[in-house]
Amino acid sequence: MxxxxxxxxxxxxxxxxxxxxxxxxxxxxxxxxxxxxxxxxxxxxxxxxxxxxxxxxxxxxxxxxxxxxxxxxxxxxxxxxxxxxxxxxxxxxxxxxxxxxxxxxxxxxxxxxxxxxxxxxxxxxxxxxxxxxxxxxxxxxxxxxxxxxxxxxxxxxxxxxxxxxxxxxxxxxxxxxxxxxxxxxxxxxxxxxxxxxxxxxxxxxxxxxxxxxxxxxxxxxxxxxxxxxxxxxxxxxxxxxxxxxxxxxxxxxxxxxxxxxxxxxxxxxxxxxxxxxEAARIIKTPPREVTIAIAGKYTAMPDAYLSLLEALTHAGIANGARVNVKWVNAEELANESDPGDLERHFADTDGVLVPGGFGIRGIEGKIRAASYARDTKLPYLGICLGMQIAVIEFARSIGLERANSSEFDPYSPHKVIDLMPEQLEVAGLGGTMRLGDWPMQLRGGTKLAELYGVPSGGTVMERHRHRYEVNPAYVEKVQAAGLVVSGVTPGMAGRGAGLVEAIELPDHPFFVGLQSHPEFKSRPMRPSAPFVGFIRAALAHRREERQLDAPIAVSAASS
Missing domain, CATH: 3.40.50.300 (P-loop containing nucleotide triphosphate hydrolases)
Incomplete structure (x- = not known):
């Protein structure tokens, strides 16, 4: 060497x-x-x-x-x-x-x-x-x-x-x-x-x-x-x-x-x-542009979301577009009660992304961002905590009052996000976390299965860094109300159905959440499939909102 x-x-x-x-x-x-x-x-x-x-x-x-x-x-x-x-x-x-x-x-x-x-x-x-x-x-x-x-x-x-x-x-x-x-x-x-x-x-x-x-x-x-x-x-x-x-x-x-x-x-x-x-050409002179709102709590330190920003860039290159980012401070959203405040933050954007994270700061603001995206049909991508936020928001919308994660409200009557029983006995900071590559079994006929190139269903690998999971006790209830579980961890801990890895709403242009961090595997030459789909949906939203006639072309890099 x-x-x-x-x-x-x-x-x-x-x-x-x-x-x-x-x-x-x-x-x-x-x-x-x-x-x-x-x-x-x-x-x-x-x-x-x-x-x-x-x-x-x-x-x-x-x-x-x-x-x-x-x-x-x-x-x-x-x-x-x-x-x-x-x-x-x-x-x-x-x-x-x-x-x-x-x-x-x-x-x-x-x-x-x-x-x-x-x-x-x-x-x-x-x-x-x-x-x-x-x-x-x-x-x-x-x-x-x-x-x-x-x-x-x-x-x-x-x-x-x-x-x-x-x-x-x-x-x-x-x-x-x-x-x-x-x-x-x-x-x-x-x-x-x-x-x-x-x-x-x-x-x-x-x-x-x-x-x-x-x-x-x-x-x-x-x-x-x-x-x-x-x-x-x-x-x-x-x-x-x-x-x-x-x-x-x-x-x-x-x-x-x-x-x-x-x-x-x-x-x-x-x-x-x-x-x-090719990357430099599209970034410098893009055929089209799109604006994505990132609702997070580290908005003053963009390097805290570096891989996420790069994945958006890769997806933009694959779609022949420059991706502009609008930072939305989730803590500010949490403190704003006027519905017009949400419109002020998101009206000029083409998609909402809620990233991963830990701790209670800004959680209610992130929930409001997910609610706005669901109600207005604005494309939404939830990453790790962002998926859990989507599940919490959906649970509240179907009548599960005060639904929450046990991380944020240990006294919630509906802990739709919780630690699994086998995690409770683990000591040591970080010991309860799922880290690294884990398999995700995709359900056939879903948006995610199509994006990953396995329309009939199949298994893909994605990176993880999280501690809490969607509570299996609530999976049937949210599915019956219309939330689709599009990916699970096959056979984890002896569970036949596995833990929830991904969710989506079928009656929404693009409302997808993943428990994993697909941004960690995104590359300029091999962009992340969920991010490519998210930017494609955001471009479609932008064209519809602004009545643009140009077709949305996707480069070969996205396939």
Whole structure:
């Protein structure tokens, strides 16, 4: 295997994840088997208990790992399911080393950062690559050079060059070059200091990539090359573009792929970038547009819904449309009693999406959003909690007063959403959750079965991250009132009918809820079927409302 190590300097949140994913996309476009690993120096074991306002969404892998959102970028750009162990944290490393020490694996040795911690880091990187069957492993080291918690990881990747050889390792350092409009200058000094800090720990970058508002002039790249001791052709600009899917194209146009090929002694290959070119074309000059309202509680932090936003973009590309998002704060909806308030929030939208989440804040607002969509025939998509919200709202509409989830109202007379009996005895935060890929048996003749390409019914796999389920005691009652259970978990926990995985309303243009998180499996080249159907319905609503004559064309990518 060959290894590419991506480090960052100057400030955090520069976009190392997008740079890593974009480089991986360029190598994938050349036909190489690539995987990516994210190193997070925090002491948490995983991202599962972190606040979305601080770290963005928790991305769940097929194996059920709760990871950093950059893992989602890797899966989308590389079109792969990363293997277990692709998100390495300080907590994981130290826990394993301490376990081995207690088990006597180190015999009488004094256990130290070098070699024991660094050896464990290197082992985990190699194992992640082996599990993926990768030819090239791209490793992103979180944080910035100079952070005290990153030092063991920087030492580990320094050692890997000696272990694997210079022709099999490449160091790429991402920094910031700010532009001062008052003096009309690009300032390179922060980059110079950042590279100097990296070299102080024994790593000299082979490639310097800089973030800036616009592409750097040649004289600035030559200056950076001289002061950082890299070749002039090895300085690249990751400049601002309208959408992240244009980043691979911008980097390839500058020659990044060819430089990596040369350094790692790879065969020169002409990349197939058709997917990214088509995505950029539709996003920049869309034949049509659609507006979706997202009723959530993290509206001030869009990264909390990153995969969801990307799935909407993918579905828009498949339908030949740009998807615009209108954020609707669910807590504000909960506090508004005038029916006109709902009209103010949703009248200029073509669909309502209620995303997943935990906790009681904004719940009544989300219920009001679902009620508005059901009453006005506005396309509705409920994801995880959004499906449970739809069930609660429907239950109340058929006379089950105060229907609710036991998560929000333990004294509700109708707990249509509840923990299952086998979950009640589980201790430990996260222990009661369903995580990772689970099967969903689709009922023939439903919208969802048609969207997934199994009109007569069949089983598909989707990602999960939830704790509460639709209460089986109420399934027959809501079905008798007209709610269709279009998907179930086959045979879970000995239940013949399984747990409810998806619902829909047959007399509605599009009213669908899924217990899973299909956005986690959506890719630009393979968009999520429920999202494609949702955007198609929203486009139909937009055409009907605005009396547009243009037909709704769906590209081959949606099939």
């Amino acid at each position: 060959k290894y590419i190590f991506v480090t960052g300097g100057v400030v955090s949140s520069l976009g190392k994840g997008v740079a890593t994913a974009s480089l991986g996309a360029l190598l994938r476009a050349r036909g190489y088997k690539v995987t990516a690993v994210k190193i997070d120096p925090y002491i948490n074991i995983d991202a599962g208990t972190m606040r979305p306002y601080e770290h963005g969404e928790v991305f769940v892998t097929a194996s059920g790992a709760e990871t950093d959102l950059d893992i989602g970028n890797y899966e989308r750009f590389l079109d792969l399911d990363v293997p277990e162990g692709s998100n390495i944290t300080t907590g994981q490393v130290y826990l394993e080393v301490i376990r081995k020490e207690r088990a006597g694996d180190y015999l009488s040795q004094t256990v130290q950062v070098i070699p024991h911690i660094t050896d464990e880091i290197k082992r985990r990187i190699r194992v992640a690559g082996e599990k993926a069957g990768a030819e090239i492993v791209i490793v992103e080291v979180g944080g910035t050079v100079g952070d005290i918690e990153s030092l063991p990881f920087l030492e580990a990747i320094r050692q890997l060059r000696f272990d694997e050889g210079e022709e099999n390792t490449l160091y790429l350092h991402l920094t910031l070059v700010p532009y001062l409009p008052t003096s009309h200058e690009f300032k390179t000094k922060p980059t110079q200091h950042s590279v100097a800090s990296l070299r102080a720990v024994g790593i000299s970058p082979d490639i310097v990539m800089v973030r800036s508002a616009k592409r750097l002039p040649d004289d600035i790249t030559r200056k950076i090359a001289m002061f950082t001791s890299v070749r002039p052709g090895n300085v690249f600009t990751s400049y601002d573009v309208p959408h992240v899917y244009e980043v691979p194209l911008a980097l390839e146009e500058q020659g990044l792929g060819k430089v990596v090929e040369a350094h790692l002694a790879l065969e020169p290959i002409l990349p197939n970038l058709g997917v990214w070119q």
